[in-house]
Amino acid sequence: xxxxxxxxxxxxxxxxxxxxxxxxxxxxxxxxxxxxxxxxxxxxxxxxxxxxxxxxxxxxxxxxxxxxxxxxxxxxxxxxxxxxxxxxxxxxxxxxxxxxxxxxxxxxxxxxxxxxxxxxxxxxxxxxxxxxxxxxxxxxxxxxxxxxxxxxxxxxxxxxxxxxxxxxxxxxxxxxxxxxxxxxxxxxxxxxxxxxxxxxxxxxxxxxxxxxxxxxxxxxxxxxxxxxxxxxxxxxxxxxxxxxxxxxxxxxxxxxxxxxxxxxxxxxxxxxxxxxxxxxxxxxxxxxxxxxxxxxx
Amino acid sequence: xxxxxxxxxxxxxxxxxxxxxxxxxxxxxxxxxxxxxxxxxxxxxxxxxxxxxxxxxxxxxxxxxxxxxxxxxxxxxxxxxxxxxxxxxxxxxxxxxxxxxxxxxxxxxxxxxxxxxxxxxxxxxxxxxxxxxxxxxxxxxxxxxxxxxxxxxxxxxxxxxxxxxxxxxxxxxxxxxxxxxxxxxxxxxxxxxxxxxxxxxxxxxxxxxxxxxxxxxxxxxxxxxxxxxxxxxxxxxxxxxxxxxxxx
Numbered sequence: 001x002x003x004x005x006x007x008x009x010x011x012x013x014x015x016x017x018x019x020x021x022x023x024x025x026x027x028x029x030x031x032x033x034x035x036x037x038x039x040x041x042x043x044x045x046x047x048x049x050x051x052x053x054x055x056x057x058x059x060x061x062x063x064x065x066x067x068x069x070x071x072x073x074x075x076x077x078x079x080x081x082x083x084x085x086x087x088x089x090x091x092x093x094x095x096x097x098x099x100x101x102x103x104x105x106x107x108x109x110x111x112x113x114x115x116x117x118x119x120x121x122x123x124x125x126x127x128x129x130x131x132x133x134x135x136x137x138x139x140x141x142x143x144x145x146x147x148x149x150x151x152x153x154x155x156x157x158x159x160x161x162x163x164x165x166x167x168x169x170x171x172x173x174x175x176x177x178x179x180x181x182x183x184x185x186x187x188x189x190x191x192x193x194x195x196x197x198x199x200x201x202x203x204x205x206x207x208x209x210x211x212x213x214x215x216x217x218x219x220x221x222x223x224x225x226x227x228x229x230x231x232x233x234x235x236x237x238x239x240x241x242x243x244x245x246x247x248x249x250x251x252x253x254x255x256x257x258x259x260x261x262x263x264x265x266x267x268x269x270x271x272x273x274x275x276x277x278x279x280x281x282x283x284x285x286x287x288x289x290x291x292x293x294x295x296x297x
Numbered sequence: 298x299x300x301x302x303x304x305x306x307x308x309x310x311x312x313x314x315x316x317x318x319x320x321x322x323x324x325x326x327x328x329x330x331x332x333x334x335x336x337x338x339x340x341x342x343x344x345x346x347x348x349x350x351x352x353x354x355x356x357x358x359x360x361x362x363x364x365x366x367x368x369x370x371x372x373x374x375x376x377x378x379x380x381x382x383x384x385x386x387x388x389x390x391x392x393x394x395x396x397x398x399x400x401x402x403x404x405x406x407x408x409x410x411x412x413x414x415x416x417x418x419x420x421x422x423x424x425x426x427x428x429x430x431x432x433x434x435x436x437x438x439x440x441x442x443x444x445x446x447x448x449x450x451x452x453x454x455x456x457x458x459x460x461x462x463x464x465x466x467x468x469x470x471x472x473x474x475x476x477x478x479x480x481x482x483x484x485x486x487x488x489x490x491x492x493x494x495x496x497x498x499x500x501x502x503x504x505x506x507x508x509x510x511x512x513x514x515x516x517x518x519x520x521x522x523x524x525x526x527x528x529x530x531x532x533x534x535x536x537x538x539x540x541x542x543x544x545x
Contacts, residue, residue, distance in 0.1 A: 048383065050379060050382060050383070050538070073383075073384070073385040078383045080376070080379065080380060080383065084375040084376040084377045084379075084380055085377060085380055086311065086372070086377055087315075088310075088311055088314045088315055089307065089311075093307050096303055097300075097303050097304060097307055097384075097386075098384040098385070098386075100299050100300035100303040100304075101300045101304075101384055101385040101386055102384065102385055103300075136380075139384065
C-alpha cells in the first residue's frame, strides 16, 4: 500500500530525514517512533503531500505522492499534530466544508461516532483538547480513506481520553484502514502497532514488530523480589544470569538474561534460608527499554 | 461548486461572527460615516458633495486594508491553512472567497451610506448609478486583493499591521477623502497618485457623481483594474501554506 524509498528532507542545511526506506502493507498499523527532532513529522508531511521531499520516492495506493500529490487527497486522511481550525467554526460546519471539498456526502454520523454529537454547534475554540482531537480524527476519516496518518494523536490528552482514542484507532484498523502512527509514546506503539520503525536524527535505526525489536536487544528481564526476612538483601547470594541488581524500597531487583534460571535460583535460596516469599514480579524488556538502548548506542 | 458555496457561506458567517471583522466591516465604517456626516457637513457644507463617495471609499479601505490581511496571517501562523490544504481546499479558494464575502459586506454598508446620506445630511446621490456600481466594484476588487497581498507577504501579525497602516493612513490623508486632490502640493499630488484611494475617489467624482475629476477618470478606473489584477496574481504566486514555505 505504501512504499518509501530513500526519502530525504532537509531544512536549510539541517538534515531532517537522511534517506529512509520502508513499506507498509494494506490494513497494517505502522508506527514511526523517535524522540523530538527524529524526523517523524517530516516523513509524515512528505507522505501527506504537505512538504516536498529533497530526494527519494513515495508511492501510496499506487499514486506517486510527489508527482501526483493532488490525487492523494481522495485516498488519504490526515490528523495533524497541531490540527488547527478557525476559532468560530463548528463541528457541523467543518465536516460539511471538508466533505464538500472531498466530493463526498457530509458525514454527520461521524460526529456522533466520535463522541461529538452534543457539541455539533459548539465553536472550535470552546471544545476541550480531547474533543478537538476527536474532531480532527472524524474529519480525517470522513471520506473513508484507504490510508490514515496520525501524528501524535494522544499528545496532551488525559488517560481517559487517550484510552478512548486508542479504541477508535483499533476500530478503524478492524475496518481495514492502513494506519501510519507517529508517536514518541512507546507504550502506545506497543499496544496499537503491528510494526514500528525507530528513527533517530533522521535515520532509521530499527524496524520490525514491537516484539521483534524488543527481543533484538540485550533482553534483560527485571525480576523484583520481596521476602519476609529480606535474606536476599542481607546475604547477597550468587544468582545465575544476573547482569546487575539494585534495591528499591523493600524489593531487590535483579536484571537477568536467563529468567528461568534466575527465578529458580531465587526460590531455592529463599527456601534454603527458611525465608518467606511475599512478592515476585517478572517484567519483560519493553519497547521503551529497547528504544533507550538504541538511542544510547 | 458545492464546496465553493459551502465555503462562501461559512466565510460570510465568520465576517459577522468574528468580532474584529464585524467591527471593521460594519461598525467602524458606519460609525465613522455618521460622525463625519454630522461634523464635517457642519464645518464645511461643501463636504456634502463628496460625502457618499468618500465614506464608501473609507468603508472599502477599512474592510480591505485593515480587515483582510490579519486573518490570513493568523491562519497561517496557527496552522489553519495547513489543515485546509490537507482537506483539499485550494489556494485560489482561500484567496478569492474572503474577497467575495468582503464585497458582499461592503455592498451592504455602501447601501446604508448611499440611501441615508441624502436624507440625513442632504448629500447628492450619484448621477450615474451604473458607473457608481462599476467604480465601487472595481475599487473593492482592487483594494481587496491589495489587502490579500499584504496578508500573503507579511511574515507576522505585527508586520501586517505596519504594512496595512502604511497604505491606509496616507490614503486617508492624501486620497481625496477629506482633502481634495487639487489642493495638495505638486509633490504630494504625485505621491497621492500611487494610492488606490485617489483613483477610486477620482473615478467616483468624474464618472458617477457628475463632478469634475482631478485627473482622467476612466484612466483611474483602468489603473485600479490593472492594480487589482497584478495584486491578485502576486498574491496567488506568493501564497504560502505555512510559515516555513519559501515563496516571496
